[in-house]
Amino acid sequence: MNFFKRTIPLTIAFIMGVIMTFQYYVPHEASQSLLKVVTRWGITIAGFAVFIGVYSLFHLHWNKIKRKVPGWGYSTFVFFGAGITIIFGLYNGGEFFLNDKQEGTMFDWMYFNVQIPAGATMFSILAFFMASAAYRTFRARTSEATILLVAAVIVMLGRVPVGALIWEYLPPLADWIMSVPNMAAKRGILIGVSIGAIATSLRIIFGIERAYLGGGD
């Protein structure tokens, strides 16, 4: 079993990793065709992640219901919501899922009248929590925290139209904070993350990093 669970996946990762690394630098027609085929395969395989996601979600919430953990009642809504959506999605306005997508179906109605308002509501709740957190926890305890606090207030006011009415230099000051100190910090983080990603990719290609195979080790 170790051969199927370890050796074959590691060999595939190594061969494909090396081939696709070289492919990037070879502008030959055959190389471009290979890229097209491999990315199409990738798109097809990525589609199967949906099934894993659905299985994982159902498994998690089914266990919550079975064990009657606090708040298990909410988990029933996962099955209720997913069930209804899947049924109407497959029903496709009476044309069923093998035909092209129909317009004005019950699935569309649920998307526009349930998912969109629910999503917007969840997002809008952030404003309330952010205001509460700003009042209760954002304190100038150290010099670094004070700099952060002053910058936050300037950016917060300078990035909305009322900022210019409060003080005409607020918007340009906010822009300077964003395009100089913020940009420098973000670029540093970006370079660090990119180098880390390259290192992790090499570790995966050469079989040193095996966490993606699952099962520990």
Next chain:
Amino acid sequence: MERLLRIDRRIIFIFVAIAVTLPLLIRFNLPVTATKDVKSIYNKINSLPEGSHVLISFDYDPASKEELQPMAVALLHHCFKNNIKVIGMTLNPGGSGLADSAITEAGKEYSRKYKEDYVFLGYKTGTELVMINMGENIFSAFPKDFYGNATVDLPVLKGVQSLQDMDYVIDLASGSSIEAWIAFGKEKYNFDFGGGCTAVIGPDMYPFLQSKQLTGLMSGLKGAAEYEILINRKSTAVAGMSPQSVVHVLVALFVIFGNVLYFMTGRKK
């Protein structure tokens, strides 16, 4: 003062609710000035000749609709007004309904025809893989559009084979798709690229603006409002500037007031 510092958060919630609803009831206009990053996108679209192809990737879902949908609508109005062919797509499974309704409604307003003047390719899983595949051949990545029409037969895609044939590509993102478009699309296939994102993501995009990997950026509802001002079509984003301004002032006042109380009570820990 101790009591004020430990104020019930529901009282703060009431203040926020009032700050949001009051400007919606008592309408007042605030001056919205377009920044250079938003103007860059506007100028780029204005510079395109009639019949040019603009690809808009609607990579957001209903949770970010309030910030990104006004951006999408404003962009679409600008493109259709200038007689530019729009190719829509999404890499977010929750974004197809929003994208389709935005394109269809804006298209109708300018009497543009589906398949001839615009098309919505729909959702495709695989993010970076889709970008690379589109860079090689757009018909390979999207053999059919959202409604099941064979893309190879669509008049709107005449003259387009891959991402390189796009005159401008814009990504409207609620996640990390702008970085992906830059790394796997723009840098590999070399096309002009602009972005629109939620205000939270905005600061992350500045390195790409300075390096000119992004030709322009619309950030948050303010970015959408600036675009609405530029195209002279005030809509939901401009209307949203009043409540947003009042809430920002309120949060700033909360921060200042909280700190004044903190120091007055002599708490250093």
